[in-house]
Amino acid sequence: MPFEKREIFLIVGILFLMIGMIPFMAPIYAVTIAIVIYFGVRVLVGRRKKQIQKSIGEGACAVCGQKIVNKKCPNCDKAEDPHAWQ
Numbered sequence: 001m002p003f004e005k006r007e008i009f010l011i012v013g014i015l016f017l018m019i020g021m022i023p024f025m026a027p028i029y030a031v032t033i034a035i036v037i038y039f040g041v042r043v044l045v046g047r048r049k050k051q052i053q054k055s056i057g058e059g060a061c062a063v064c065g066q067k068i069v070n071k072k073c074p075n076c077d078k079a080e081d082p083h084a085w086q
């Protein structure tokens, strides 16, 4: 299925925005702005998905959900340090 639910909401939202803009400007400008916003949002969403995939690739801490940096959790490894000495 190439169309996600979120994408349908995005299209519907932009359509309403476009209809809302038409009284204030020529329809061709409203359509152009709507298309620019649509592709702008898609690019942003695509970048965010890539970032999320990247962070998932590095892994997240099972305890606190923090992003793993250098195979260590910046939150829990600090907290667990004193216990390592016991």
Ligand SMILES: [Zn+2]
Binding pocket: 061, 062, 063, 064, 065, 066, 073, 074, 075, 076, 077
């Ligand atoms: Zn953690």
